């Protein structure tokens with residue numbers, strides 16, 4: 019068992035580096051905050067997550083199509099979307115050490131004893147929650163045992179009052195810098211979009227932004243997709259791609275990065291069906307994480323409070339996961355109403371409405387001359403006018419499930435990390451680290467070993483490995499070291515199946531398959547290895 023949350027995170031970060039999942043970006047130059055590189059195994063895991071999402075969202079739905087937009091778009095996109103004017107975080111700076119913090123991520127608390135004596139005060143970064151429990155957690159994290167004893171004594175004597183937790187926004191001037199205790203400035207808005215210049219000349223006219231979300235590229239292309247794909251409501255446009263945000267405090271490994279990938283679906287529907295589809299996608303997205311191995315007890319669906327919701331959103335929920343560093347958002351599902359399409363229509367001057375020709379065909383007779391006392395012209399005019407507005411022409415509403423690839427991967431890694439014991443080649447129990455990744459996501463699906471490097475075993479094992487690869491099953495051949503060590507190397511990177519060619523293989527053409535999680539071993543025909551693995555990983 020892994021004892022503490024910090025310990026688990028430390029072990030996971032170390033494993034990710036040791037085994038080639040995740041490296042610090044430009045590490046040889048000292049790294050750069052908020053940027054990460056995915057190593058040989060990490061890139062496979064990440065690709066498997068994206069492929070699983072793409073398969074389940076795009077390929078399995080007749081009415082959902084994909085898109086791949088450019089990262090840099092006309093800057094007017096970001097004016098229309100509200101990102102130029104409003105995509106900012108309130109920041110406070112320390113006047114002394116110059117550290118910068120997000121105002122809403124500072125949390126201060128004060129413990130007051132008898133005679134109004136301040137027993138302890140602290141200001142910390144992070145989302146600690148509210149109430150006495152949060153205050154006590156901050157005390158635990160920031161006070162030494164002597165102070166904690168004094169607080170406890172005051173509590174027993176009924177003289178303790180707890181002031182907080184509060185943020186600088188709640189009590190301006192009353193929070194101190196968590197790093198040096200210095201005074202903090204008033205909050206200032208800090209735009210999170212990363213800027214660049216396009217073209218040879220640098221000036222305000224060449225200013226462009228690296229997209230902070232993939233969604234706006236979908237809205238900007240909505241009409242192209244609608245017209246070329248002859249889409250009918252309800253339909254969705256999905257995109258996976260890089261997004262960039264100049265996060266003030268990138269933190270918790272890859273959780274909050276400055277460059278990350280999003281998997282976003284914009285699902286367009288009729289306004290009167292929007293809440294139905296919102297509930298559908300909210301529940302489907304929650305279930306997707308469960309189906310790929312996150313325990314539902316560590317996941318929760320949190321409906322946003324009305325004051326938390328973006329002004330244009332009608333309903334919004336987050337799929338949250340209990341990371342070792344706290345419960346945090348994996349994916350947001352929102353009913354964004356018709357806000358985005360209307361905003362782009364207004365700013366671009368292009369018609370982004372939808373014409374419901376099925377409804378028109380159904381109702382077309384209403385506009386026959388007979389219904390206008392035989393007046394053909396009046397009927398035509400009424401039809402023309404009716405076609406311009408509801409129920410025939412309208413702006414669709416949008417349901418948006420928006421998830422982060424890096425966050426999903428971090429959650430799958432945290433969930434998978436496990437320490438237990440497994441017997442070595444002599445049957446002696448040894449500690450092992452095992453990544454219990456879902457087989458669909460595991461970077462390597464099967465490893466193939468010859469028990470010894472002789473008697474034709476390497477040749478047979480190589481052949482099995484080649485056949486697996488030819489079948490599109492990512493596989494790994496390993497003949498170095500004791501077989502127990504080879505198993506453990508694969509356990510540590512989450513390989514679900516290890517296939518061993520041994521003496522018996524030469525006699526009866528069977529091999530051993532060892533299951534990573536149960537450690538059960540079974541003999542299967544050598545010729546059936548590919549089918550066996552394919553069936554077990556549900557490819």
Ligand code: GAP
Nearest residue numbers: 231233273274275278348349350420421422425
């Ligand atoms: N289009 C809506 C949108 O972008 P968001 O809640 O800002 O909504 C959606 O982002 C998802 O993108 C988040 O749930 C998270 O998984 C991921 N994400 C956002 N900011 C991130 C960051 N700085 N680092 C890693 N992932 C991030």
